[in-house]
Every structure is written in structure tokens, then in C-alpha cells.
Amino acid sequence: MLFFFLIPLWGPLCLLLPPLQTYARFTGAPLKVHKVTNPWQSPSGTLPALRTGHGEVISVPHKIITHLRKEKYNADYDLSARQGADTLAFMSLLEEKLLPVLIHTFWVDTKNYVEVTRKWYAEAMPFPLNFFLPGRMQRQFMERLQLLCGEHGPENEEELEKELYQEARECLTLLSQRLGSQKFFFGDAPASLDAYVFGYLALLLQAKLPSGKLQAHLRGLHNLCAYCTHILSLYFPWDGAEGPPPRQTPVGPETEEEPYRRRNQVLSVLAGLAAMVGYALLSGIVSIQRTTPARAPGTRSLSMAEEDEEE
Template sequence: MPKKGGKKDRRLLKPDWQENHVYLVQFPRIKMIPSASPYCLKLETWLRIADVPYTNISNEFKHWSPKGQVPFIELNGRTFSDSNDIIDHLKKELKNPDQRLSSQDDAYSNAIHALIENSLKWVYMYARHKNNKWFFGPDGFGPHTKGLKGALVKIFGKMRFAKEIKNAVMANGIGNQTPAEVVQFAKDQLKAVSVILGDKDYFFGDIPTTIDATAFAHLAQLVYTPQIDPDIKKYMETCTSNLVQFVERVKTRYWPDWNNATQHLYFNSNWKEQR
């Protein structure tokens, strides 16, 4: 029987669903990084960390959650949206990689989450506000926008993304900053995250938890997608190298299919078979 929560008043993309199997609806792959959306990358990485069985479904630039969001999931005949809400639900219903954390650890994790998802992310959002041409270029969604239908997606999708990003960065306030100010802001935020991680493999020791999926997804955007100034990546490599090593560590352990996902836009979720 479908579990409580989520939305059931919509046509499912996967009507013949399997019980307790997650159907992850997200944007198509791109060549720079498995997903240009940190929320899609976070959720898929979390599913791998938690070892939850899932199947990818492309939203094909036309499928959105009832709240107008991507990613979203279908689970047991219901739809759940917002990556953070989805993870919270899955932790209760399926698996919880944070189960070993103390109350103090949970509080600390929430603070790190706020630093990364409510602060650091605006660095690359600012960059995308200033230059989002690559979004639908050959290394972005370009390979998915061929033919007449693809051309329309490219035109209107680009307009939609540009508008949403502009509205977001201007509402946040960072849109009014100069590139030099954003670079300094980036360095300050990266330094803070670097100090918190220290010499640990993951934020809470040797075993990854939810915050590691969050950190990886956002830091990977800084490492693998265009930024406002190359000095940001240089700073990461020289002054916060532990963050670069962290990204590589998570990538190696949970994304053995990284090259297939990016070079060949591989969308299969049987990632363990490629170890």
C-alpha cells in the first residue's frame, strides 16, 4: 500500500512502480558534471550513500513536480518534491545514513548545511547569472536539444533558466555585488567549510552522511562548471585543497560511472556494476 505523505493527485511517470523503489526524476546528464543542478546531484549521491535502490527518469525539460521543482521522486505511487524534504522522508521510510549521529552532530550538520546551501551556493549561482550560455551549449544540455522540439526547448528553456537564476540572485542580494566582491565572498565561505572538514575523510569521520552528499553536490559545481573568475578554482586548489580532495574522494567511491555519465551521458542507475 502507498505510504502516507507526498502527492497522489497526478499521473505517475512510472505507474507500474515497485514497492520501496525510488524513481528519481531529474534533468538529463551534461558533459561537465552528471547534473548541473546541485539538488539533483545531491539527491542521487545521497541515494548511493544510503544504498537505496532507484531508477533515473529524465524530466525531458517538461516534467516538473506539483510544486514546479526538479528533482522530484515517485515512491510507492506518490510524488515527493524538494530535495531536502525528499531526503528527510526517505530517512524515515527507508534508510537513514545519519542514524549514528548524536543530537549535537545533527545540529552541527544543520549548521554546515546552511553554510553550504544557503551561502556558498550563491557563488556559482552568481556565475550562472553572468554567463549561462554554456547551459545549452555542447557541454551542457545541447546534446538533448536537437531537432525542432529540441530547438524550442533550447530557446524557451534558456529563457526560463536565465529568468529564474536572475530572480534568485537579485532576491538574495549577491546579484548586486561586483565580481571581485563575489570572489572574496567565495574564498571566505570555502575557508570556513575547509576548516570544518579539516583532515577528516568525511564531515563526521570515516563514514559519509547526508551532509557529505550536500557538500559534494555544491562543491562539485564549483570544481567542474564555469565560475566568475578562475581565481576561485585556484584558491580551492591551493588554500582549501582538502575540499578538492573531498570531492575526488566522494566521486571515486560513489560515482565510478562518472566518466560514462558525463562523456556518454549515461543515465543508468546501476552504478555499482561499474566499480
Template sequence: MSTPQLDVYGFPAADPKATSASPFTTKIECLLRLAGLPYRMHVVTNPGKTPRGKLPYLEDGTMTVSDSEHIVAHLKAARGVDLDVSLTPLERAQSHALQRMIEERLYWIIVYSRWIDPANDGAVYEQFFGSLPPVLRGLIYRSALKTTKAALHHQGLGRHTADEIYAFAARDLEAISQTLGDKPFLFGDAPTLADVVAFASLTNMLRPDFKTALRGLVEVRPNLVAYETRMGALYEDGASIRSSSQ
């Protein structure tokens, strides 16, 4: 019996070598590329029509898996993908803590920097909604902005000032920088799942299409800039295993 096709549904990227503006979509694409698992990418612009109302999600044969963390667990169980196989129990615990910091706080700071920070006024509108018909673009954008503001407020980050929010980011980025040190990757000479998660956020912070204070906070840490470039080269090297549904 042949192995089922892997189909990934996520926010779009301009081309196979580019990263998605969604850290979580980038995370899954990067993991599949490092694992050498061919996949087909499906561009989705309306997460409201997905199985759980969020992106990315994965179809592996007849099985549908939503949420990037569940996708990682599925790929480990069903396809044997485990970038952390060489880590010690202590390193696995440290990796888990790093991932939670990045995905549960830094992610929301990325969201704030794009949607709320006045420096990015109009960037989200063009990046995420520019391809929609003009009659729908403004309506959907305003609805999404209202939802995003509410989510940031309920999460707690939206209750802080901009200076406080970017101070949080600086501390988190310094933690990643100190963990990395002068090593090629966070836990040594080979990339692990923590590297996939860190790269997905760092490359989004360094995107030139969003004017954000986060970019400067990364750029003052040269080891993070070099690290993002190193991971980016691995990501681009895996572009050939991605096919497109379009």
C-alpha cells in the same frame, strides 16, 4: 508485498558515473548510492512541468515527494536511510548549519557563476539548452536567464559585485575546509548527510565544462580537492544501482 521502485526525476548527467549539473539532483543520487538503494533515473529538462515546478522529485510507489530536503526526510521515514545515525546532538546541529550555508548561499553563488559571470558566457546555453531544437533554444534560454537574474536579485546575492560574491564563497569554502581538517569526512571516518550535500556542490564547482572563479577557490584548498575525489569515488562505486528510464 514487494518494496516499490524508487524513481528519481532530475536534471541530466552524461552517464551513470557522472554527476548532474544540479547540486540537488546529485545530492539525492549520492544519498541513494551511499544507502545502497537501487533507483531508476528519469531525465527532465523542463522543471516547469514537474509537480512543484522544481527538480529533483521522487516517486516511491504511489507517493510523490518534491524538494531534496523533503526527499531526504521521506527516505529516512520510509526506507530507514539515516547517514547521521552516529552523530551526537551537537554534531547534528553543526551538520544542519553547514548544510544550510551550502544550500542557501553557496548554491546561489554557483548559479551566479554559471549564468551571470561573463567568464561562462555561452556555457549554460550549450550545457542546459543545447539539445533543444534551434527554433526554441534561444527563446527558452533568454526566458530562463531573465528568471534567474530576477531570482538572484530577490534572493539578495545579485545586488552585490562579483568580487563581493566570490569573497562570500571563499569564506564559506574555508569554513568547510576547516571543519574537514585532515579527517576523511566532515564528521569522522564515515560520510554523513553533510558530506553528501558538500560533495554535490564541490563537484559542481570543479566541473571542467564551466569556467568559474569557484573552481580556483576550491583548488587552493587541497583538503577539499582530495575530499571531493574521495566522495566522487564512492559516488562512482554506486553507479551500478542506478538504472535509466531511457
């Protein structure tokens, strides 16, 4: 069965995307990857999205992995019960300790967001989406960060940042100690834990960040760096260090198989125009004023003359 996998062209910045692609590479799942720059080109309206051979569309990341496992593409098939428990424990640790710092690094840190994240998205997205989607995504990630760190108030932001980065450094050190000199976390074969760890670490290791507090600590853990390099060379040979080869526009019948293309292009343009007009009206750049039409010269004197004749 062939799976049609829709992913964003700016994949390296999607925090949940690298684990999905890596997991599929580990299991050998037959994915036909289609990279797009407009989320409305997805039948579900979100990215990533998996279209199965039966026409079903799945957009939730963990449900995508569950579906792949049902189709016998299971990276954890040979794990013992204890290794399965370790997988759940370490994945929980990644989400609790490392994910908040990744969100802060790419979406909250002003320097990184302006010079890397927003610039990367704005260059990859088509007009007019590149005007408002990066800002909307930033707000969504900031809301998610608040949910992950709900017990902290906004008044101690500096203390919170210091605590988050300290816990993330401890998490990386623990991962380095657990990996040791092994190729993968459970021996010579990769598992789902490797997919998630690689997804987080490769994102942090490969990006050129002007403010890289956690990045410097990761580069000091040489076994984790070698671990990421090994997975890149083995499962992503087209990805040297920066990204996939240049995207080529498909030619032929494959371009005609996308039934939503023209509709989504029209909708994206209309939505962009509506957003820009609304912003202009709300900000006062454009205003609408009602004026009373001026009377033609002589109208006033003519009406007065008519009143005199009536008298």
C-alpha cells in the same frame, strides 16, 4: 520498496540535484533513475521528481530527503546531537555564502553563461524547448539571487560581486579546515552534510569554466579536491571526471510504461510553436495587415455608365 527517480539529463548543472543523488547513494536507497531532457515528462511537471512505490510523486528536494528518512534511509542516524547541530549550521552557511556565488558563476557571469551553461542546456534539451527554457531558467536564478542578497541594491553590483566572492572563499577555507585529514566531515562514514558539500563542490570543481574566480581558490585547497575525488570514485564509479556514460534509448516494455510520453511531446511542440509565433509578432518580425480587395479593371467605368442610363 523501489523509488522511481526522474532527473534531468543535464544533472551537473542543477544546483539541488547532486545532493539528492549523493544522499541516496550514501544511504543505499533503491532508486531507479530515469534521465529525461523534458521537464514535462515528469508527472509533476518539474524536475527532479521522486515517485514512490505507492504512486506518490514528490518534487521538493527537502521533502524527498524527508521521505527517504521515513523509509529508514537516513545518513544521519549515527550522529550525535552536537553533530546534528553542526550539520544545520554548516548547511545554513553553504546556502548563505556559497550558493549565491554558484548562481552568479553559472547564470550571471556572461562568459560562463554563454560558453558553458546555455550551451550545455541547449544541447541537452529537445527542440523547441532549447530555444526558450535556458533563458527562462536564467531569469529564475537571477530572481533567486536577488532574494538571497536582498539588502543590496542594483546600483552597487561590482561591490556586491566582490563581497560575494570574498565570503565564498572564506566559506571554502572554513570547510577545508573543518574537514582536515578526515575522509568525511564526521569521521569514516558520510552524512547529509557530505552530500550537500559534495554537491556544491563537485559542480564547481568539474565544470570547465572560462571565468573561474572561485574555482581557482577551490583547487588550491587540496584536501577538498581529494575529498571530492574520493566520493566520485567510491559512490559514482561510472563518473570518471566529466559525466555519466552515454545515454541509451530504452527498448522494450519499459518505454511503454510512460503514460505521458506522447501527450507531452505534442504539448511541447505546440508550446514551442506558440512561443515562437508570439515572439515573431511582438518583435515585429511578422506583422498582419488588413488590405481592401482591389476592384477589377473596368468596374468604375461600368458603374458610371449605369448611372447615365438611369438619368
